[in-house]
Amino acid sequence: QFPRQCVTPEGLRSGTCCPSPTGRTNDECGSSTGRGRCVTVTADERPHGPQYPHSGRDDRERWPLRFFNRTCQCNENFSGHHCGRCKHGLTGPSCNQKVNVVRRNILQMSSEEQKAFINALDQAKRTVHPDLVICTRRYEEIFGADGNSPQFENITIYNFFVWTHYYSVGKTYMGPGQDGFGGVDFSHEGPGFVTWHRFHLLQLERDMQDMLGDPTFALPYWYFAIGGSECDICTDNLFGARSNFGNGRTISANSVFSQWRVICDHLEEYEKLGTICNSTEGGTLRRHAGGNVDRPMVQKLPEPQDIIDCLDLDTFDTPPYYSTSTRSFRNTIEGYSAPQGDYDPVVRSLHNLAHLFLNGTGGQTHLSPNDPIFVLLHTFTDAIFDEWLQRHSPGTVGYPEANAPIGHNRHFNMVPFWPPITNAEMFVAAPEGLGYNYEVDWPTRPYTLSEILTIAIVVVVLVVIVVGGVIACVVRAYSSVEGLEPLLGDHYRRYSEEERLVEQSKSVV
Numbered sequence: 001q002f003p004r005q006c007v008t009p010e011g012l013r014s015g016t017c018c019p020s021p022t023g024r025t026n027d028e029c030g031s032s033t034g035r036g037r038c039v040t041v042t043a044d045e046r047p048h049g050p051q052y053p054h055s056g057r058d059d060r061e062r063w064p065l066r067f068f069n070r071t072c073q074c075n076e077n078f079s080g081h082h083c084g085r086c087k088h089g090l091t092g093p094s095c096n097q098k099v100n101v102v103r104r105n106i107l108q109m110s111s112e113e114q115k116a117f118i119n120a121l122d123q124a125k126r127t128v129h130p131d132l133v134i135c136t137r138r139y140e141e142i143f144g145a146d147g148n149s150p151q152f153e154n155i156t157i158y159n160f161f162v163w164t165h166y167y168s169v170g171k172t173y174m175g176p177g178q179d180g181f182g183g184v185d186f187s188h189e190g191p192g193f194v195t196w197h198r199f200h201l202l203q204l205e206r207d208m209q210d211m212l213g214d215p216t217f218a219l220p221y222w223y224f225a226i227g228g229s230e231c232d233i234c235t236d237n238l239f240g241a242r243s244n245f246g247n248g249r250t251i252s253a254n255s256v257f258s259q260w261r262v263i264c265d266h267l268e269e270y271e272k273l274g275t276i277c278n279s280t281e282g283g284t285l286r287r288h289a290g291g292n293v294d295r296p297m298v299q300k301l302p303e304p305q306d307i308i309d310c311l312d313l314d315t316f317d318t319p320p321y322y323s324t325s326t327r328s329f330r331n332t333i334e335g336y337s338a339p340q341g342d343y344d345p346v347v348r349s350l351h352n353l354a355h356l357f358l359n360g361t362g363g364q365t366h367l368s369p370n371d372p373i374f375v376l377l378h379t380f381t382d383a384i385f386d387e388w389l390q391r392h393s394p395g396t397v398g399y400p401e402a403n404a405p406i407g408h409n410r411h412f413n414m415v416p417f418w419p420p421i422t423n424a425e426m427f428v429a430a431p432e433g434l435g436y437n438y439e440v441d442w443p444t445r446p447y448t449l450s451e452i453l454t455i456a457i458v459v460v461v462l463v464v465i466v467v468g469g470v471i472a473c474v475v476r477a478y479s480s481v482e483g484l485e486p487l488l489g490d491h492y493r494r495y496s497e498e499e500r501l502v503e504q505s506k507s508v509v
């Protein structure tokens with residue numbers, strides 16, 4: 001969430017987080033080399049929806065002003081918390097060399113490429129994040145018991161990815177012994193669902209590029225719309241086959257992921273004590289894909305037709321911009337509506353269905369990124385969002401400015417990302433604006449009955465025209481030979497006369 005350099009007692013008290021990429025004085029945000037400058041943070045002031053009726057209770061309101069009010073703003077091709085990085089898809093000392101970051105179907109990658117990706121994930125699970133640290137207490141307790149020990153911790157790159165998701169979905173602390181308020185979710189059940197997860201993935205991809213020293217590294221996707229009850233990426237060379245131990249809900253010992261341990265699994269403690277998930281790892285991953293016997297609806301993956309249907313919806317989101325929205329592309333891809341767009345409280349489709357299908361760690365919102373399948377499930381969800389943006393070109397008008405649930409208005413800074421970034425900044429087609437793109441074979445719509453009938457009629461008409469034309473030509477050619485008779489008359493008659501004489505002589509003989 002915040003750069004290590006900024007979470008000192010002085011840094012927090014000043015509210016300024018504008019480090020230098022070189023560590024030199026008078027170089028905040030790389031200003032001495034024209035990379036960026038330190039500016040005042042602006043937070044969204046438009047009204048949000050009625051789902052969150054409180055004010056001033058939650059550190060995430062008007063993010064990130066509870067913690068910092070000054071940040072780096074980077075010029076042109078530069079990015080990062082101190083403007084020392086290049087924007088996605090650019091490299092070189094001046095960040096002006098383009099690189100291709102192409103997200104592909106993991107099943108279409110070679111076995112060497114698959115292996116390299118699994119190893120990179122495992123490395124990210126063990127490598128401490130070079131720049132960012134996480135808070136483990138609410139702001140009220142952030143300076144620690146002695147008032148001078150900021151409550152922040154190091155965390156690994158992959159666990160940071162898990163923690164940011166947890167922090168965005170947690171309940172609002174309402175005081176000692178009281179239940180947390182659950183009507184908030186800064187990354188789901190609103191238009192920000194697609195923009196928030198888009199940045200979440202970009203951040204992991206960027207962190208892994210830096211870890212590997214490879215600016216072309218791209219996260220692959222899981223083409224989950226295959227129907228049926230088989231998880232095609234749950235094999236030991238990819239995300240782990242099912243093990244018969246632990247009621248069949250554990251991962252095979254032949255997979256590296258059987259060694260992974262989860263974070264953020266103590267919801268009750270966080271809620272009752274007002275603490276926050278930290279970097280401590282606990283139990284193993286749990287998964288039994290398609291095996292939820294109590295809920296038949298989530299035993300099967302989405303169908304290809306579901307993708308075709310949701311891409312046909314032409315409105316990005318509809319009031320109340322929530323999980324009850326109907327005819328909303330966002331609520332449909334998120335999976336609270338039927339794939340054709342109609343809201344139905346019992347339905348789970350597309351993204352939600354893929355989560356629930358995993359039936360374990362990957363199906364519980366506060367924990368789900370602990371299962372690495374989360375990454376590929378979300379790159380595919382993001383690919384669908386990107387395809388929708390390209391097909392419908394909503395421009396700047398498609399995303400709601402106000403009255404969305406808290407965290408989801410167009411200009412809200414997404415929680416808990418740093419430096420601040422709004423939902424609007426992620427509402428652009430990836431190839432033009434974000435420095436990566438997808439390679440996907442999109443399913444095509446089968447013909448409807450009326451289209452089949454129209455095609456059949458056209459074919460019949462064409463056949464009639466062609467056959468009729470051929471017949472007409474033959475008749476015409478034949479009659480034109482007869483029509484030439486008068487011109488050929490002499491020859492024709494002489495020949496006929498000779499033949500007649502031959503025939504006559506034959507009959508005489």
Ligand SMILES: O=C1C=c2cc(C(=O)O)[nH]c2=CC1=O
Binds near residue numbers: 364
């Ligand atoms: O991790 C998630 C798990 C989810 C479960 C549902 C549901 O519809 O019940 N939705 C989810 C979203 C997630 O992100």
